Amino acid sequence: MLMRTRILAAVGVGLALLATASACGSSKPKTGTPSYAATQASFAAGSTMEKLHNAGKINIGVKFDQPGIGMKNPATDKPEGFDIEIAKVVAAALGLKPEQINFQEAVSKNREPFLQNGTVDLVIASYSITDTRKKVVGFAGPYYQTGQQLMVRKDDSSIKGPDDLSGKKVCSVTGSTPLANIQNKYKSAIAVPFATYTECVQQLTNGSVDAVTTDGAILLGYAAAQPTKLKVVGEPFSKEKYGIGVKLEDTAFRNFINDVLQKAIDNGDWKKAYEATLGKSGNAAPQPPTLERY
């Protein structure tokens, strides 16, 4: 969605240049992404923070296929989204500029191995905090809270919530938590795995599946792009808390990131990050979540 508006904006700018200030009302000038408060503080010797600060570089695992959260923009070849902004907030606190972040795609099944073998220093990839995962990685946050919802075709009034899914085909991403919720809690529904949400949406519009399910924020983005064909129905029926993954044993780093997040929530950086990304769907910024320091 973001991508499409960007392209539209770019096309709009081009048209405006050609057609000398004709009515091209829909294309607003592109707003830059916000910058975040940087610290010049020195860090304890031997800490991960000091190492990253001195290296002048940080590897962060993010998603490349989730609009609004972490999505690689094919036009700029750079990832965009709320997770990306949070990554910049953390990097700024380490005294690093956005250009010094090396974003790497971390698909769901790569997140734990990437942290454990040091491929990435952090994972910020719509990474839900769960008890099983807490056994193998450390979580700072949560920095965002969302819930699973359903999206259906506009003309379909038979599905109003997860209890209406009996015998219906429900699409979500292979190996994702929303798909597991359908498989485990709504067994009469038929879970259909696809590689990306975009493909699920396509199967929904061509009638091969009856609903697409995942976190509400992502669905709203798709529904907003095709408002005549799609709608999001029902209340959220799960609670997902996105956390920042670090190495299990690196408690000092985890505490540091929690402090950074708390500061970002207090000084408005968190809200800025939201408004530059998920907020574009038209939904006002929610109450920031309370950090779980454990």
Place this chain on the structure above:
Amino acid sequence: MQVLIDNWGSILRAFLETLELAGLSAVVCLIVGSLLAVMRVSPIPPLRLFGSGYVTIVRNTPLVLVFILVVHGLPELGLKGSFFTRAVIALSVYTAAFVCEVLRSGMLTIPAGQAEAARALGMTFGQNLRLVIMPQAVRAVLPPLTSVMIALLKNTAIAEAFGVAEATGKMDDLVRDHADAILPIFIAFAAGYMIITLGLSRIVAWYERRAAAS
């Protein structure tokens, strides 16, 4: 390890789905591949052209692309089979090109003199193929044909991203819920695939020995 014991029933069901997918696709692609191979050696130029065109296009297209075309393209044409059917079509379309080439290479190993002799005896092109060329060609290409079938079986894993809940999809489910046991899960599923492919190789080896003895 506990994860594997707790879930062995659903793991087995997922591998059955993989087997069904591979088995059905194998039957379809062997039939289509044989037809293509016959086209490529036939005396009729348009058929030869069609056969070589099919192989050139399909064999040089990544399988994922074939899947995307079939799974997303067929509904645009108004054809909405189940996701399983669409996966069988995609796998068969793709693998048939390889089956065709393997069979054709087998046919080419038969000295031209044999086909000429058969024709001199008054055999038609069809009789020639059925009675003289094919029986020898198939025996010659059993090992590479087995490799193609093994590749087909492993290629079914792509269907996990196109609506079919097969073995690799199950693996991803387990990995998500049991982040503390990723390695045992990976190894177990690799072993699962190996059991099937080794089984297939054994059956072919047994058949080859029998064919050699007769």
